[in-house]
Amino acid sequence: MQPLPPIGQETGIDLGIEAFATLSNGTRIFHPGWYRKAERALKTAQRRVSRRKKGSNRRRKAVNLLAKAHQTVRRQRQDFHHKTALALVRENDTIYHEDLQVRNMVKNHHLAKSISDAGWSAFLSILSGKAACAGRSVIAVNPAFTSQTCSGCGVLVSKGLSVRWHACPDCGTSLHRDHNAAKNIERAGQARRGAVA
Numbered sequence: 001m002q003p004l005p006p007i008g009q010e011t012g013i014d015l016g017i018e019a020f021a022t023l024s025n026g027t028r029i030f031h032p033g034w035y036r037k038a039e040r041a042l043k044t045a046q047r048r049v050s051r052r053k054k055g056s057n058r059r060r061k062a063v064n065l066l067a068k069a070h071q072t073v074r075r076q077r078q079d080f081h082h083k084t085a086l087a088l089v090r091e092n093d094t095i096y097h098e099d100l101q102v103r104n105m106v107k108n109h110h111l112a113k114s115i116s117d118a119g120w121s122a123f124l125s126i127l128s129g130k131a132a133c134a135g136r137s138v139i140a141v142n143p144a145f146t147s148q149t150c151s152g153c154g155v156l157v158s159k160g161l162s163v164r165w166h167a168c169p170d171c172g173t174s175l176h177r178d179h180n181a182a183k184n185i186e187r188a189g190q191a192r193r194g195a196v197a
């Protein structure tokens with residue numbers, strides 16, 4: 001990838017389970033349908049192997065099919081990560097995301113499994129690689145309060161994980177929870193960069 005000229009656009013990205021990523025302009029990026037299909041096929045292949053008798057021919061065949069299914073999911077995930085990262089790098093000078101290691105510690109424990117399942121770390125390393133080649137920046141920010149803070153006025157609006165909408169009783173800001181988080185991530189990143197510069 002070649003260095004790209006600046007375009008005066010930045011974004012925060014909230015990495016999620018419902019949507020793979022949500023941008024601070026409200027755009028939501030979902031895993032393509034075939035990706036979920038490939039994941040389901042992988043689970044079926046895993047069950048088949050565990051049902052078959054060790055040392056049997058049928059098990060050997062099932063193991064081969066499982067290896068193929070793994071490869072398909074891996075390839076499709078990589079392809080999706082590359083395309084998504086490329087679009088983000090083209091459209092933004094700077095991309096802010098939550099520090100996943102910190103997020104893993106401060107947020108709920110279910111996320112630990114989700115982080116590896118969704119492949120966010122793999123995605124972020126692809127994103128950083130492309131950004132470096134293109135002369136663009138990817139910056140990790142502290143994830144504390146990114147979901148709970150109102151992106152409109154800054155007050156804390158506590159909500160459990162199941163609450164998917166952010167509605168602020170103070171200023172009336174009303175938007176999807178992940179969109180609100182992405183805006184907070186962008187703001188936190190800009191503040192951090194401002195403090196460093």
Ligand SMILES: [Zn+2]
Nearest residue numbers: 150153168171
């Ligand atoms: Zn508010």
